[in-house]
Amino acid sequence: MFNKRVKIKDLLATDATGQEVTVMGWVRGFRNNQFIALNDGSTNNNLQVVVELGMLDETTLKRITTSASIKVTGEVVPSLGKGQKLELKAKTFEILGDSDAEAYPIQPKKHSLEFLREKAHLRFRTNTFGAVFRVRHTLAFAIHKFFHEKGFVYMHTPIITASDAEGAGEMFRVTTLPFDNPPRNEDGTIDFKEDFFGKSTNLTVSGQLEGELGATAFGEIYTFGPTFRAENSNTARHLAEFWMIEPEMAFCDLEDNMNLAEEFIRYIIKYALDHNREDIEFLAQRLADEEKSLPQDKRSEMGLLEKLDFVVNNQFERITYTEAIDILLQSPAYKKKKFQYDVKWGIDMQSEHERYLVEKHFKKPVIVTNYPKDIKAFYMRVNDDGKTVAAMDILAPGIGEIVGGSQREERLDVLTSRMADMHVPVEELSWYLDTRRFGTVPHAGFGLGFERLVLFVTGMTNIRDVIAFPRTPKNAEF
């Protein structure tokens, strides 16, 4: 057994003064040939390890470089240094792995996020990314805990799918056919019957339709899995591969859906604040420092912690799409022709419109409901006005759309006629329609883009910085 160590987070959380412990980790700094800042990834707080002068020979001292790994056994003693209560007085010291300080790409200085993105395989070893990915972990756990405690069943909906009916975006093909000489039908088209699954298959864009199958059996289910878009969007908000959470609830209408989504978002943010306070404090400081270089009017009105506390403690604003359009039409921005895109009832609101509503007008998260049916998906429930659907989008300051959901159309006749109108193949989705044929129920659900949530909670601004190894156009490194 090698793993007889105490994690630094646990050590710093207890009063272990006088005890002998073993720690292992990577060197973050070394000064005066005496004081090692040791990090083991459990927290951003380094443990100060003190090697007394004369304890180690010159050769060993030279090997204590940034990112070298060491094992130290010693006595926990009160620290005289600033910002730490404890330190470790080394008794035995061992270098586990050297690190050539010249060659190591991450120097003990501030690197740009862009530079670290190129070194994504090592960026976890920095304070910023250490904090981001520990917060990401906690959010993921809180999501499972929230749904588990409510009795939702976690469903793994398929990643590879033959369905291209949802129309949520461009898709990646999954195939084992050879490009060089693919099998062809007599008419020259590709013979996908020869492909691995006996048909043309893609990566999923959403688990919702399969989720509805689960909800109409288990009552309440959720998914949490990867989803894909083959869109050539090189922005700070888009990924080709991202993780999505999709709860789906039987016996649930639009209002129940909004209530759940709001409770959910508040719960997981509070959970992160309670369990990763020091990581979020670090990220709040990082953001504040970064914004210092911006002109006053580009800075956030609230600090990160203030913003998160605000979301946890305040109801989201709820308005209809029609009200949203009215607010935009009455806005100084519209009257002064500050919007690039026109505003009128029926438009698919652009990012500038959503940001105006959330960041300028309401200054908090906003739930917009009852969108025009022509700009929304076929499965959303048609309202009695015949013009709108029971959709809801949650817009968050700085992020834009973070949740998209709806009550689903449970009436078979309305659904099939809408599918026909929108050229969605009824035959291919016959399995889906069975939920409406056999004991249909009012039901609803939503999708939350996980990385957008992580952006919101960490205060990071580029989505590539909150997923371990981002997949974007022309980029699939590591």
Add this chain to the structure above:
Amino acid sequence: MFNKRVKIKDLLATDATGQEVTVMGWVRGFRNNQFIALNDGSTNNNLQVVVELGMLDETTLKRITTSASIKVTGEVVPSLGKGQKLELKAKTFEILGDSDAEAYPIQPKKHSLEFLREKAHLRFRTNTFGAVFRVRHTLAFAIHKFFHEKGFVYMHTPIITASDAEGAGEMFRVTTLPFDNPPRNEDGTIDFKEDFFGKSTNLTVSGQLEGELGATAFGEIYTFGPTFRAENSNTARHLAEFWMIEPEMAFCDLEDNMNLAEEFIRYIIKYALDHNREDIEFLAQRLADEEKSLPQDKRSEMGLLEKLDFVVNNQFERITYTEAIDILLQSPAYKKKKFQYDVKWGIDMQSEHERYLVEKHFKKPVIVTNYPKDIKAFYMRVNDDGKTVAAMDILAPGIGEIVGGSQREERLDVLTSRMADMHVPVEELSWYLDTRRFGTVPHAGFGLGFERLVLFVTGMTNIRDVIAFPRTPKNAEF
């Protein structure tokens, strides 16, 4: 708000006698025009709803068919029926959705698992699959809880990857290039620079290598995500798309790794036994009934509950590969030439050999360690004998390999020379080797196939019956 209901599981767990409650669910049975067996997916236990004679008209009574959805408000009263403490005396009754009893594919009788596999979109509404997928949920939650409480960081390693270096199996190509007229280089080969990611990409076969990047920063991480094999294996144990859990731990050797894996498996099985007892009891009975039709010597020696309790309460057997081969060579099966494949040191043990060890010889889970290096992956740590590697496989009765893991080769020179021997491209994996260049540490990890675990815990025998929508050769329905 529509969702003002009590879940049947919660109702049956409390003494709500005398209270007025609303329930919603699907009809499982209806007899004497009076007694409805109502299920809402929260449990296999139906709630008996009593509609007094004369309360509903003929037309409504006829609509109370299998899988019709209803909403009932009434008074909770003690039940005189067998096997239930409570029932609901209906005061108001509403049909939410009809179900044409003739057309509904799942009749109130026993269907074969094969038939239900064809109706995978509705099989969640049966007792067997209700229990299986609730247990699957609980196991997934227990996995997150186990690692979270130990301070592991949950990492989402990439699904789409350009790396084909691990050699774990055949892969699915991911592409947006057109088959009909793909871009070509001057020499006629396909120009993957024009593909979405600017190179040839595949679906991941394992997140381990990326996981090691996380472990050497956070100390301990785990993954839980989908993995893929494009193997033409049409067996009861193989899926083209399955979910895998891969923990990876810095400062950890083979023994630590085995201890963790064993603690982990015991924890999650105990968690399921504690939280889904009634589902597992149902599945145990199902298995016992099924085995009645088998000849005595084909039946399990232990019932499902007995087997799971045994695993929770007993250490796994630990033997080296060399010892395993000796046991096989000494076995009556070998001496009587009952094995189809030959046994000698150096073979990759076949299923028949593993089953002999686990089911006949030890009659419990077995951890086999220190396999010949020639049959194992390049990243496994070479033992001092130069012939074996610090690998460990956990073999489970009835399932075979459920966990595969190893201590990783942390010595850069040993690793690169082994990669060269095995024709693994060192240059392409330079990012991976950086973990060995900069502060390398002893580390280890393992992979657990989630569906094989679910098979083990539910007593199901075909892996297609424990994942919602199985992907297998020539099959990607729903």
